[in-house]
Amino acid sequence: MENNSTNNRRYFLDNGLKLGLAAIIGGIGFSKLASKLYGKSETNSGEKMELMTTDGTIVEVDASEVVEVAHSQDHETKYNLREGMPNRKFVMVIDLAKCKNALKCQSACNKHHYITGEHAWLKVYKMQEEEDTAPYWMPTTCMHCDHPACVTVCPVDATFKRRDGLVLIDNDRCIGCRFCMAACPYSTRVFNWSEPDYGEASEVVLNMNMAHEEHNSIEFAGMPSKIGTVDKCDFCPHAIKEDKLPHCVTACPNGVFYFGDKYEDTVTNGDETLRLSKLLKEKSGYRLMEGLGTKPSVYYLPPVNRLVDFKEGLSEYRNYNSVEKIDDL
Amino acid sequence: MKASDTLINDLAPQKFGRKGVIWTTALIIISIAGIIAYIDQVIKGQVVTNMNDYALWGIYISNFVFFVATSFVGAVTVAVLRLTDNAWRTPIVRIAEIISVACIIMAGLTIMIDMGRPDRLMNLFIHGRMQSPIIWDVIIIPTYIVICLLLLYFPLLPDLAILKKHFSQTHPKLSKWYGKFSLNWTGSDKQKKIQLKSIHIIAILIIPAGFILQTVDAWLFSTLFRVGWDSTNMGAYFISGASVAGVGALVTVVYVIRKANKLENYITEYHFDKLGKFLVLTCLIYLYFNINEYVIPEFTSKKEEVTHLNHLYSGQYAPLFWFVIIGGLVIPIIVLLFKKGRKPLPMFYIGLLVVVGSWWKRFLIVTPTLLQPFLPIQGVPESWHHYFPSIHEWVITFATLAMALLIITFLVRYLPIIPIQRTADEQEATKTNKPLSS
Numbered sequence: 185m186e187n188n189s190t191n192n193r194r195y196f197l198d199n200g201l202k203l204g205l206a207a208i209i210g211g212i213g214f215s216k217l218a219s220k221l222y223g224k225s226e227t228n229s230g231e232k233m234e235l236m237t238t239d240g241t242i243v244e245v246d247a248s249e250v251v252e253v254a255h256s257q258d259h260e261t262k263y264n265l266r267e268g269m270p271n272r273k274f275v276m277v278i279d280l281a282k283c284k285n286a287l288k289c290q291s292a293c294n295k296h297h298y299i300t301g302e303h304a305w306l307k308v309y310k311m312q313e314e315e316d317t318a319p320y321w322m323p324t325t326c327m328h329c330d331h332p333a334c335v336t337v338c339p340v341d342a343t344f345k346r347r348d349g350l351v352l353i354d355n356d357r358c359i360g361c362r363f364c365m366a367a368c369p370y371s372t373r374v375f376n377w378s379e380p381d382y383g384e385a386s387e388v389v390l391n392m393n394m395a396h397e398e399h400n401s402i403e404f405a406g407m408p409s410k411i412g413t414v415d416k417c418d419f420c421p422h423a424i425k426e427d428k429l430p431h432c433v434t435a436c437p438n439g440v441f442y443f444g445d446k447y448e449d450t451v452t453n454g455d456e457t458l459r460l461s462k463l464l465k466e467k468s469g470y471r472l473m474e475g476l477g478t479k480p481s482v483y484y485l486p487p488v489n490r491l492v493d494f495k496e497g498l499s500e501y502r503n504y505n506s507v508e509k510i511d512d513l
Numbered sequence: 514m515k516a517s518d519t520l521i522n523d524l525a526p527q528k529f530g531r532k533g534v535i536w537t538t539a540l541i542i543i544s545i546a547g548i549i550a551y552i553d554q555v556i557k558g559q560v561v562t563n564m565n566d567y568a569l570w571g572i573y574i575s576n577f578v579f580f581v582a583t584s585f586v587g588a589v590t591v592a593v594l595r596l597t598d599n600a601w602r603t604p605i606v607r608i609a610e611i612i613s614v615a616c617i618i619m620a621g622l623t624i625m626i627d628m629g630r631p632d633r634l635m636n637l638f639i640h641g642r643m644q645s646p647i648i649w650d651v652i653i654i655p656t657y658i659v660i661c662l663l664l665l666y667f668p669l670l671p672d673l674a675i676l677k678k679h680f681s682q683t684h685p686k687l688s689k690w691y692g693k694f695s696l697n698w699t700g701s702d703k704q705k706k707i708q709l710k711s712i713h714i715i716a717i718l719i720i721p722a723g724f725i726l727q728t729v730d731a732w733l734f735s736t737l738f739r740v741g742w743d744s745t746n747m748g749a750y751f752i753s754g755a756s757v758a759g760v761g762a763l764v765t766v767v768y769v770i771r772k773a774n775k776l777e778n779y780i781t782e783y784h785f786d787k788l789g790k791f792l793v794l795t796c797l798i799y800l801y802f803n804i805n806e807y808v809i810p811e812f813t814s815k816k817e818e819v820t821h822l823n824h825l826y827s828g829q830y831a832p833l834f835w836f837v838i839i840g841g842l843v844i845p846i847i848v849l850l851f852k853k854g855r856k857p858l859p860m861f862y863i864g865l866l867v868v869v870g871s872w873w874k875r876f877l878i879v880t881p882t883l884l885q886p887f888l889p890i891q892g893v894p895e896s897w898h899h900y901f902p903s904i905h906e907w908v909i910t911f912a913t914l915a916m917a918l919l920i921i922t923f924l925v926r927y928l929p930i931i932p933i934q935r936t937a938d939e940q941e942a943t944k945t946n947k948p949l950s951s
Contacts (some may be wrong), residue, residue: 288867303566307892324888327535333738339647340633340640359636360559362630369738371886375569375629378560411558412629473887476738506892 193444199396228277230250265402273481274419275349276325276430277463279453280487283308283321284438285497290323292435294507295416298408300381302355303374304506305417306432308497319494320487323440325432326351326417327472327480334364335372343414349446349481350419352401353494358413365414380409438492446481517550517937518912521679524933526926540915547912550905551626557785559629561905567882567890573627575875579758580620580917581654581730582751582794582871585615586759587661588723601670601787603939604780604931609763611930615920616762617661617726621654623913632949637638645735649729657726660719667712671934674698699885727752734878740817741882744868750802754874756795764788765805766921768861770930779931781832782856789855790878792867803842830881834872841870849949 231247263269285308293299293306305325312319330350335345342358345351365373403421420430428434433441434454442458444451449460463469467485526947529537554561564571590609594602625631638822641648673695680688698704731751734742744750771780807825825834845863848854854863880900884890890898902910 201711209623303893309888309891311889337645337647339642339645339651340636341642342640357633357636357640358630359633361627361647362629363733364643365569366883367737367738369887371567371888371890374566376558377564378558407809414629422515464898503891504895513708 188513198305207385226436228386266344266346268350269421269424270347271447272348273446274328274420274424275444275446275451275460275487275500276328276433276482277444277460277469278323278482279440279442279467279485280320280322281485281490282438283440283487283497284492284494285310285321285500286437287500288435288437288495289432290506291508294430296420296431297418298380298382299318299415299507300409301374301376301415301503302507305372305374305415310497310501318487320490321494322484323432324370324483326419327478327482328419328497330479330481331477333367333369333476333478337367339363343402350421351416352421353414353416355410355413355415358410359417360412360414362414369473369478370480373414374416376409379411382408406480436491515830516940520632520937520940521675523776524929524931524936525676525679525719526929529926530773533922533926535775537569537919540919540922544729544912544919545913547909547915550908550912554626554905554909559834563896563900563903563906565594565897565900567886567897568880568894569628570883571900572876572902572906572910573623574754576819576872576913577620577623577627577877578730578875578878579872580616580623580760580913582611582755582875583762583868584616584620584661585723585727585752585755585761586616586763587664588719589756589759589795590763591664592719592723595716596720599787600939601784603935604776604784605763605767607665607668607790607930607932608767609759610661610668611921611924611928612759612766614658614665614763615663615917616923617654617658618920619913621658622916624654626648626909626913646729646732650733653722653729655724657719657722658717662724664712664715664719667708667715668932668935669928670695670698670704670708671700672929672932674700675933676929695723721844723755724752727755734882738887739882740821740885740887743877744806746802746805752808753802754800756879757792757799757867758871760788760792760795761864761871762846764792764864765859766867768857768864770925771857774925774930776931779936786852786855787858789849789860789863792864793846793849793862796842796867798847800842807838817885817887821881824885825877826880828881830877834877836875837870837874840866841874851905866926 204420210259215226229503232244233250234242234244235250236242274285287308290304290306290308294304297305299305307324309322309324311322327350330345330349332345332351334343335351338344339361340359342355343351343353343364346445360375362375365371365375403418403425409415416475420428423430429443429452430441432441436453439453439455442451442453442463444457446460450457451463452458463485464483465486469485471480515896550561558739562571580940586609590602591606591613594606625634628634637648637651641651643649677691677695687710712850726750728751730749735744736744763783767780767784771777807822810822824830824951845867848863853859884898884900
């Protein structure tokens, strides 16, 4: 009994000491942190600085109060990958009047997504509604529908819709039932029927591996592609995050693709930045198969007043091929 | 006493003859070939199939739909004939139950063959979402398997007890197994009461379960936009098609078992006549739905619908389409409407024709629609414009069919395919002129 109480006291003292020590260290840490946070310094330098506040007024502060703040390196991954980038709504506008099937979009997309199969994510269709109407070139990406049929039918939530508009695929979860592919009316989804073949250990593979190590996330869906799972156009979240435009937009020599944020009501093709609502109204924008109720995020501008000749694109047109072999790159 | 002895001798499971051994060996060899082909598919990926990004489902899916459809026979014959109190069902119900069990088990396995990542099967349970029709299938198929097994098992209990006694001298080991499975059946009134009640509940339960199963299967297609699938007709269309496939399979299997086990005295021409009438009824209903699916869209002539139908009427699938419609539906209807057509041998050929037609019918539901997407097929290899199954797909599919037949063969080998107790009771009842309660 007595032995026990001594032990208890010793135990209490021991712990109390540790706790006290921790409190002191913690306190010092906190005061350091606080002084950093509030930018207060002990000495007043007397030097004044003029700064502009967020509402535009000029204020004068002591120079010593201005402290360099280290920017967080990982701020772009601070959102939930399945929720998407907060307060954004990405849209694309494709101006059919400008497209002449240069296919630069496709090869850029294939290259940057390391597409090795036989089916590109981005395709340029040779379209003609009927005999009496003019033919035109129609690039298609994933429509990133607001009411995506693929997401509705996915049994395991492998393909999902984000608040920023993107429809992505978690190819670590996909079971390969291909129900989403059957559901998509735009035939935009591709399947990895075999182990993706990246060829010899070339520069391409090296790049891919490096890029993959950097961005190993759902947002980099399809990179690397996985056997037995579905892939598709991802609207390039890896580029958006770095405030860059998707690869197809930057690669297009004719400025066909406009990319932007619906909340900001602006889209840009790299050369010009336009008001989305105005553009859609003035040029009678439309979406593919509106009647199906899928509500795509990709708008089309009709192929009117074309400066380009449809026939020019025919030389590039390949009916049976959309992906160059990796050796050709 | 003597009569019941011959009855048991006639109806007790028999050892395979030479033909039986050859048949079973062949089925096992085909099954093994399929397993090898499947392993190869798992290793290399589904690139070994001829499926592609357009024909993204192939005969794995149509074969799955066929199995699901055929498994409907348990619900349609056993339960419906039971509830409508059709006494002629006695010698064929167990065969129907066996077909149902074999087909629904194989349906469950077949759908996994189509999965790109079978290793992630558990994701269906970990991440399953109720809104996906596939999850509805994941729920209803195991449910239906359990109900089918119970519907086979409960009525077996008295027969298993009889067999325990029958084999106690000749095959003590076998007798022991029968004894275990008979759950100490003594035939007491109390046991009979419980058994009858259980059978009744299951027989009622299997009808909604069967309808749900077929409808969910139809909804796998009609919840999608594709032309040819996007139809409100699909649920009823699949249920009636399942009745055709199921009864067709039943006729064929009944004929073969009757011949192999020499059951001519128990399964008579009378039963074939009744089965024939049943089959023609299902075929007529199915014809009605086929007219809805294939003729009526011509009236509004929507461009996509007409293109799709022309594909079937006169395009690359025309020979198959007309074979399925004429061979699998019209000819059976014509033949079975005549009394001579409902004799055992013509019935066997008709049953076979119906089953083969039903199998290809599912192919025609799946493939042509996929090859007619909304946007034109461009920028993909020329071979992606068509679909015909590869060797791997054929071998694996034949193996699944062989496995279904193997399950049927195995059950026929060890179970009394004609209910002994019930037949004895019925014979007793006809002698004493007393009506038999259910």
